[in-house]
Structures are given as C-alpha cells and as structure tokens.
Amino acid sequence: MKKPPLHKSFYYTFKGLFWLLKNERNFQIHCLGLLVNLILIFYFKLQTWEIVTVLSVTFGVMITEALNTCIEKICDFIEPNFDKRIGVIKDVAGAAVLIASILAVVVGAIIYWKYIFS
Numbered sequence: 001m002k003k004p005p006l007h008k009s010f011y012y013t014f015k016g017l018f019w020l021l022k023n024e025r026n027f028q029i030h031c032l033g034l035l036v037n038l039i040l041i042f043y044f045k046l047q048t049w050e051i052v053t054v055l056s057v058t059f060g061v062m063i064t065e066a067l068n069t070c071i072e073k074i075c076d077f078i079e080p081n082f083d084k085r086i087g088v089i090k091d092v093a094g095a096a097v098l099i100a101s102i103l104a105v106v107v108g109a110i111i112y113w114k115y116i117f118s
C-alpha cells in the first residue's frame with residue numbers, strides 16, 4: 001500500500017485523537033485529570049522535575065487508555081460473540097490502564113503532598 005503524505009498521516013492521527021475524545025468516556029475522564037493537573041501545576045508553581053514527572057504519568061495513563069481501546073476494538077472485530085479468551089485479553093488490557101492509573105495516583109500524592117499540607 002502506498003504511504004500517505006506526511007500531512008495526511010498527521011491528519012489521521014488527530015482524527016484518532018478526536019475519535020477518542022468524542023467516543024471514549026474513560027479517555028474523557030483522563031483528559032479531565034490532565035486539566036486538573038495543569039491547573040495544580042500553575043497554582044502550586046511546581047518545580048521543573050515535578051512538572052515533568054506529573055505530566056509523564058498523566059500522559060502514560062492516556063496512552064494506555066488509547067491502546068486499551070484499540071485492543072477492545074480489535075477483539076470486537078475478530079470475535080463479536082462471547083469467548084473466554086477474548087474476555088482474558090480485554091481484562092488484561094484493562095489491567096494495564098489500572099496499573100498506569102495507580103502509578104499516577106501514587107506519584108501525584110507524593111508530589112502534591114507537601115504543597116497541600118504545608
């Protein structure tokens with residue numbers, strides 16, 4: 001298949017991003033989390049390393065959510081009916097989001113702790 005020009009590739013990736021924003025409730029919630037973090041970063045005037053850490057774990061959750069959605073869509077495409085193996089694949093993909101979210105909450109708690117309680 002012929003590769004699309006660079007600007008078309010960007011167009012398709014942004015199309016994917018807007019699809020997630022429009023259709024995936026969990027992704028919308030993660031975007032809200034990003035917004036809250038951006039507000040807190042400016043409000044508490046976080047140090048550079050703290051900003052980098054908070055944004056890394058926040059975007060990490062959004063990336064795993066996007067990949068989880070891809071896996072769910074592939075599963076629904078190859079097996080629309082109930083299948084235990086599909087269930088395990090979807091559960092494990094969901095667990096990846098859970099692990100990334102736990103990390104984000106723990107990192108957030110460690111970083112914001114001193115700003116909130118000082």
Ligand SMILES: Nc1ncnc2c1ncn2[C@@H]1O[C@H](COP(=O)(O)OP(=O)(O)OP(=O)(O)O)[C@@H](O)[C@H]1O
Pocket residue numbers: 026068072079080081082083084085086087088090091094
């Ligand atoms: N075809 C299937 N066969 C077996 N189990 C399934 C199947 N489809 C979904 N499940 C089970 O239902 C759960 C939820 O699957 P679903 O595709 O509805 O994801 P979802 O609720 O949209 O997830 P998310 O909230 O992460 O977007 C899966 O984790 C899995 O345990």
